[in-house]
Amino acid sequence: MAFNILVCAKQVPDTNVIKINPKTGTLIRDGVPSILNNDDANALEEALKIKDEFGNVIVTVVSMGPPQAQDMLRECLAMGADEGILISDRAVGGSDTQATSNALVATIKKAEKEMGKAFDLVFAGRQAIDGDTAQVGPQIAEKLDLPQVTYVEKCNLNAEMNELTVKRNLEDGYEIIKVKTPCMLTAIKELNTPRYMSIGGIFSAEDKPMYIWSAADVEVDLATVGLEASPTNVFRSFTPAPKGKGEMIEGDSAKEVVGKLLVGLKAKHII
Numbered sequence: 001m002a003f004n005i006l007v008c009a010k011q012v013p014d015t016n017v018i019k020i021n022p023k024t025g026t027l028i029r030d031g032v033p034s035i036l037n038n039d040d041a042n043a044l045e046e047a048l049k050i051k052d053e054f055g056n057v058i059v060t061v062v063s064m065g066p067p068q069a070q071d072m073l074r075e076c077l078a079m080g081a082d083e084g085i086l087i088s089d090r091a092v093g094g095s096d097t098q099a100t101s102n103a104l105v106a107t108i109k110k111a112e113k114e115m116g117k118a119f120d121l122v123f124a125g126r127q128a129i130d131g132d133t134a135q136v137g138p139q140i141a142e143k144l145d146l147p148q149v150t151y152v153e154k155c156n157l158n159a160e161m162n163e164l165t166v167k168r169n170l171e172d173g174y175e176i177i178k179v180k181t182p183c184m185l186t187a188i189k190e191l192n193t194p195r196y197m198s199i200g201g202i203f204s205a206e207d208k209p210m211y212i213w214s215a216a217d218v219e220v221d222l223a224t225v226g227l228e229a230s231p232t233n234v235f236r237s238f239t240p241a242p243k244g245k246g247e248m249i250e251g252d253s254a255k256e257v258v259g260k261l262l263v264g265l266k267a268k269h270i271i
């Protein structure tokens with residue numbers, strides 16, 4: 001039996017140039033250069049490392065997004081993933097994290113049914129650089145009833161492939177956690193350095209399976225996806241005001257300068 005890994009990968013804008021529809025408050029992705037989300041590249045790399053180590057591993061990459069997200073999925077295939085799945089449908093557009101995870105969970109369940117396999121490990125990035133919420137991974141785990149470990153910076157699968165030992169990054173230290181498969185992990189950049197696509201990989205990516213599914217294909221309840229079904233709505237989007245100019249503190253001695261600095265910090269209630 002093969003060990004099946006699913007990697008959730010999101011196509012995100014490459015730069016800070018994100019256009020926003022002023023009427024709906026939603027992101028306009030058309031025309032903005034897009035890449036594979038950074039943390040997702042780490043999740044994919046770890047899946048590929050497991051495949052390199054154990055051999056009998058199938059890596060599937062799933063994404064929800066517009067049709068052009070296929071290009072990002074092809075990149076994942078060129079890096080070494082075995083198959084790609086894209087759920088793409090107007091009905092899922094404008095989803096918040098809750099609706100996004102609903103659509104992805106329906107897609108994952110459909111994939112398991114269609115392909116006649118269960119995913120032993122579901123991998124996501126810690127967070128996407130555009131939405132930046134870090135919610136989708138844990139929501140998927142919750143809805144699939146899988147144990148989850150977030151902020152994974154080291155990961156070892158045991159030889160029987162039924163348990164992982166992972167190092168979880170914390171603000172002031174780390175945790176070492178043992179988790180049984182099937183489980184869900186979210187990757188951070190410290191986990192590894194993602195590989196580049198190889199020339200052979202780029203050629204073979206064209207021949208690998210790519211499934212493009214609609215909301216109807218994955219049999220998702222339409223009342224749980226898209227803008228209308230999202231419990232949160234972007235009310236307003238705006239660019240934060242630039243910070244004021246810096247202030248040089250002058251004085252005849254270091255003591256005087258530090259004194260003035262302390263007075264200024266106290267006045268602003270910083271200390």
Ligand SMILES: Cc1cc2nc3c(=O)[nH]c(=O)nc-3n(C[C@H](O)[C@H](O)[C@H](O)COP(=O)(O)OP(=O)(O)OC[C@H]3O[C@@H](n4cnc5c(N)ncnc54)[C@H](O)[C@@H]3O)c2cc1C
Nearest residue numbers: 064094096097100124125127128131132133134135136232
């Ligand atoms: C209040 C609110 C309202 C929103 N409304 C809209 C809207 O109207 N229109 C709109 O376009 N967007 C909207 N968004 C953005 C949308 O929620 C996110 O694009 C999406 O839900 C993923 O959330 P995130 O980017 O924060 O991902 P995170 O939770 O930070 O992502 C964590 C990981 O989950 C996985 N993941 C996340 N998204 C996907 C995906 N699409 N496919 C595959 N894997 C994925 C990746 O592995 C990723 O690294 C809204 C967000 C919020 C918070």
